[in-house]
Amino acid sequence: MARVAKKLGRRPGESGTREAIAQAAQRLFSELGYDRTTIRAIAAAADVDPALVNHFFGSKQDLFRAVTTLPVELAEVLPRIAEGPRSQAGLRLADYVMGVLEDPETRRAITGLVRAAASDPEAARVVREIVTARVLTPIAEHLAADRPTLRASLINSQMVGLIMARYVLALEPLASLPRDEVVQAIAPNLQRYLTGRL
């Protein structure tokens, strides 16, 4: 691989080249969306030959999978959300989710994922894998209630819907509701999905 990098690339080290491609891909996917981002444009932005992008990352879908991360560590956060009265778990989860979404940087990353998934079936597949592994499974594992995976996917439906309604569609008055009022509005609904009768 090092030989190919030396032959085709304009950058010396293999890890530097790989990193430059990954950074360019991340930036372009988030700026242009999945389907308008081309391997050629990523190569140009990283100042490498397009063949090197395929060499390091495979297909565009593989590259998207490799550079797409969810800026949320639910697996680490959930034990803290699980602490405290069970009847208030929905409130703690709503508060955590709104904290993540009201931070401009994490919001941009998450709305970018939702946008990519909505615009392209290939991207939807990758986002589904990421959301299942990083959101649904950790939530389901922390649920003492029956049907944990169904509960986790219902919780996700409310979260994705909030992202779409408040940040992507910007439906009023939800779009300009103060953060704490959003938390109060959605917490009991998350609570039912967490622990109520389905």
Next chain:
Amino acid sequence: MARVAKKLGRRPGESGTREAIAQAAQRLFSELGYDRTTIRAIAAAADVDPALVNHFFGSKQDLFRAVTTLPVELAEVLPRIAEGPRSQAGLRLADYVMGVLEDPETRRAITGLVRAAASDPEAARVVREIVTARVLTPIAEHLAADRPTLRASLINSQMVGLIMARYVLALEPLASLPRDEVVQAIAPNLQRYLTGRL
């Protein structure tokens, strides 16, 4: 206008030309999404000069607005949903929504709208206008409870989230849950947004 149509178009009647453009636009927007659909491609599909598309419909955003419809008549349906026990209104709404979403044709139209809104800010603006006029306002007008417009936008967040989670992302087990179980799962949450304490 008829003179321009005769001069530039390849079809005789003005209304026939307009209709051919509208049909081509509708098909291409739903097949390719908003940002991959060009005025040029619409003109080619309708077999007219691109200048005629602008002549009849203005900008691409105006054209998208003109041809985008929501295949749901909530304003007509809501009086029926409002009939019956108030405590079961969430169930009736959930049942109606799932009826619309489980019909392949209306589902395709609605997921197309969600996809368009997610992929492009211009399209999002148009979809927001349509959803506000055709979904949020009718729901809010039928709500006897306090804060009707906030309730309507929260109901919408759950509906859009269900569309994304079940049909676009296809998150399991929600994606393959039988229709009636989806209704049972979401109805109490819609009920709270309709009539509960926010």
